[in-house]
Amino acid sequence: MTLGDILVNVQGVAKHYGEGETRVDALRSIDLRVHAGEVIALLGPSGSGKTTLLNVIGCILAPTAGRVELDGDAVFDGIWLRSDLRRLRLDKIGFIFQAHNLLPFLTAEENVSVVLDLAGWSAAKGRARARELLDYLEVGHRAKVKPALLSGGEAQRVAIARALANRPRIILADEPTAALDSGRAQLVMDLLRKLATEQEACIIAVTHDEKIFDRFDRLIHLRDGRLADA
Amino acid sequence: MNLAIKDIRHGLFRFVLTCFGLGLLMTVVLAMIGIYNGLVADALAVVKAPAADIWVVEAGTQGPFAEASSIPADTRDAVARMPGVAEAGAITYQTIEAAHAGQTLRLYVIGFEPGRPGGPQRIAEGRGLGTSHFELLADRKTGLVLGDTIRLGRNRFSVAGLVEDAMNSVGDPAVYVTLADALTLQTALDPAAARVQVARGDQGIRPATVAAVIARLEPGADVALLTATVRQWKHLAALSQTEQEDLLLASVVDRARRQIGLFLGILLSVSAVVIALIIYTMTMEKLKQIATLKLIGAPDRTIVALIVQQAMLLGASGLGIGLALILLVKDNFPRRVVLEPFNALVLTGIILVVCLVASGLGVRAALKVDPATALGG
Numbered sequence: 001m002t003l004g005d006i007l008v009n010v011q012g013v014a015k016h017y018g019e020g021e022t023r024v025d026a027l028r029s030i031d032l033r034v035h036a037g038e039v040i041a042l043l044g045p046s047g048s049g050k051t052t053l054l055n056v057i058g059c060i061l062a063p064t065a066g067r068v069e070l071d072g073d074a075v076f077d078g079i080w081l082r083s084d085l086r087r088l089r090l091d092k093i094g095f096i097f098q099a100h101n102l103l104p105f106l107t108a109e110e111n112v113s114v115v116l117d118l119a120g121w122s123a124a125k126g127r128a129r130a131r132e133l134l135d136y137l138e139v140g141h142r143a144k145v146k147p148a149l150l151s152g153g154e155a156q157r158v159a160i161a162r163a164l165a166n167r168p169r170i171i172l173a174d175e176p177t178a179a180l181d182s183g184r185a186q187l188v189m190d191l192l193r194k195l196a197t198e199q200e201a202c203i204i205a206v207t208h209d210e211k212i213f214d215r216f217d218r219l220i221h222l223r224d225g226r227l228a229d230a
Numbered sequence: 231m232n233l234a235i236k237d238i239r240h241g242l243f244r245f246v247l248t249c250f251g252l253g254l255l256m257t258v259v260l261a262m263i264g265i266y267n268g269l270v271a272d273a274l275a276v277v278k279a280p281a282a283d284i285w286v287v288e289a290g291t292q293g294p295f296a297e298a299s300s301i302p303a304d305t306r307d308a309v310a311r312m313p314g315v316a317e318a319g320a321i322t323y324q325t326i327e328a329a330h331a332g333q334t335l336r337l338y339v340i341g342f343e344p345g346r347p348g349g350p351q352r353i354a355e356g357r358g359l360g361t362s363h364f365e366l367l368a369d370r371k372t373g374l375v376l377g378d379t380i381r382l383g384r385n386r387f388s389v390a391g392l393v394e395d396a397m398n399s400v401g402d403p404a405v406y407v408t409l410a411d412a413l414t415l416q417t418a419l420d421p422a423a424a425r426v427q428v429a430r431g432d433q434g435i436r437p438a439t440v441a442a443v444i445a446r447l448e449p450g451a452d453v454a455l456l457t458a459t460v461r462q463w464k465h466l467a468a469l470s471q472t473e474q475e476d477l478l479l480a481s482v483v484d485r486a487r488r489q490i491g492l493f494l495g496i497l498l499s500v501s502a503v504v505i506a507l508i509i510y511t512m513t514m515e516k517l518k519q520i521a522t523l524k525l526i527g528a529p530d531r532t533i534v535a536l537i538v539q540q541a542m543l544l545g546a547s548g549l550g551i552g553l554a555l556i557l558l559v560k561d562n563f564p565r566r567v568v569l570e571p572f573n574a575l576v577l578t579g580i581i582l583v584v585c586l587v588a589s590g591l592g593v594r595a596a597l598k599v600d601p602a603t604a605l606g607g
């Protein structure tokens with residue numbers, strides 16, 4: 001398999017929380033490159049820094065040190081290099097959070113189309129795209145329902161649809177299949193794989209789900225904030 | 231997609247309840263403004279009613295409203311003869327209690343000379359007074375209707391006409407009677423000792439006295455000159471209409487006005503704090519959702535719009551409900567509640583500023599919130 005562009009390039013990234021006695025080194029000098037078309041699993045015990053790393057790549061968390069490049073643009077080098085991080089997230093990054101974080105006052109469909117609305121899509125096109133994704137993820141029948149009435153798995157799939165709606169090239173997923181049965185987990189993995197290929201995107205997914213390990217191109221192990229490539 | 235509306239519809243019951251509560255608060259504020267205006271309007275009603283230019287009163291007094299004034303009734307002739315005076319009328323004021331329909335009415339009796347200044351400007355129902363005795367014109371708030379009779383002093387008066395908005399500065403409704411009847415009434419209500427004197431045959435010695443003589447001037451006549459001339463006469467003083475109005479506001483209703491004014495100030499401050507608190511709390515409750523919006527890439531514009539639109543909608547609904555309610559109930563107040571469009575406009579301005587400031591506080595908190603807080607889990 002030929003490798004595409006480097007979409008994520010992380011160099012020497014470190015992140016610690018707190019100072020002195022309470023200091024926690026969540027990440028210690030991480031180097032990671034992910035290419036377009038790659039689907040990568042991030043593994044490691046609880047507290048090893050997986051979420052922290054995703055948040056750094058997703059420009060939600062400023063690392064303490066290091067350099068981050070996304071899609072060829074340097075976005076962090078000791079400090080944030082861009083002031084429009086939110087626009088960057090909107091256009092380039094799809095984030096599937098560990099907690100689904102759906103907006104309670106919007107229906108499932110609106111939770112997806114709100115991203116497209118923000119990105120400047122017309123309402124009709126946004127709705128159509130939202131329906132298409134929800135249908136694919138087998139939650140189309142729940143499109144008009146508010147998150148409070150969705151099951152954990154349904155909410156998770158709506159959140160996945162939201163992350164993918166604007167066709168981002170970098171998709172970060174924190175346990176995307178944790179709330180899903182194995183059939184639906186396979187479905188999500190199929191979709192992510194399809195996106196990686198068709199949209200030349202890269203997928204970095206945190207997972208504990210051994211049943212889907214074989215669906216990844218690479219497994220990356222984190223331990224105490226360090227990468228331990230297998 | 232309007233997030234503000236979506237969020238409101240999500241918690242519609244609560245939002246409506248909040249608007250309604252705010253509406254009630256606005257009703258109280260508007261009622262207080264109306265009461266304040268009504269107090270001033272009522273107080274001025276008695277001075278404005280005769281549409282006079284000059285008030286001639288007893289020397290050394292600020293009569294007839296701020297202080298008691300008593301001048302000979304024939305002063306009217308002297309005033310009427312002055313150059314520049316178009317017409318003049320003598321007028322008396324007294325407050326009496328009378329029984330009617332099993333209740334005690336407190337009445338402000340205005341005695342005037344029919345055909346001369348001093349009577350009501352407009353008769354709402356019935357006719358004006360002529361020369362016949364023992365007739366009166368009653369303010370509607372007295373509860374009297376045309377044809378009713380009521381005993382004042384030793385005589386029974388019949389209601390010939392009805393007028394509106396006639397009362398003294400404390401709100402007692404007025405009745406108009408002829409000056410002749412008013413003077414009889416005055417004598418009837420004199421202290422017992424005086425009445426004994428009268429019974430002994432002193433009647434002729436005591437000249438009829440009135441509270442004031444009012445004059446309307448010819449166009450172009452000099453008010454200042456005329457009042458100055460009157461002041462040169464012994465025993466008399468003169469006030470222009472504006473002086474009389476200012477005097478009434480400054481002396482008679484000043485304290486009541488300041489009292490209500492201060493209360494209104496407190497009420498407005500309380501409302502401001504309540505509105506600010508509601509809007510601020512509304513925003514703080516949404517901080518996690520705002521963080522989520524930031525996570526998915528919403529610009530500050532979207533977040534500011536969400537907060538400000540909700541604040542404005544809340545303020546507008548509260549104000550709307552308040553206005554509707556006060557218009558519905560204002561006529562049931564025992565005293566006049568006067569609301570001018572200007573008042574509603576000023577209140578709208580105040581609410582607008584309060585909503586903006588409050589949403590400013592919310593916006594500040596919202597813009598500071600770290601998108602990562604949405605991940606707490």
Ligand SMILES: Nc1ncnc2c1ncn2[C@@H]1O[C@H](COP(=O)(O)OP(=O)(O)OP(=O)(O)O)[C@@H](O)[C@H]1O
Binds near residue numbers: 026046047
């Ligand atoms: N906001 C924070 N403040 C302080 N410490 C934190 C914070 N967030 C994470 N940590 C610590 O940093 C370390 C890495 O946390 P992280 O959430 O990245 O782990 P994880 O690998 O995602 O774990 P899990 O599998 O349980 O989700 C942990 O020790 C955690 O306690």
Ligand SMILES: [Mg+2]
Binds near residue numbers: 050051052098
């Ligand atoms: Mg985690």
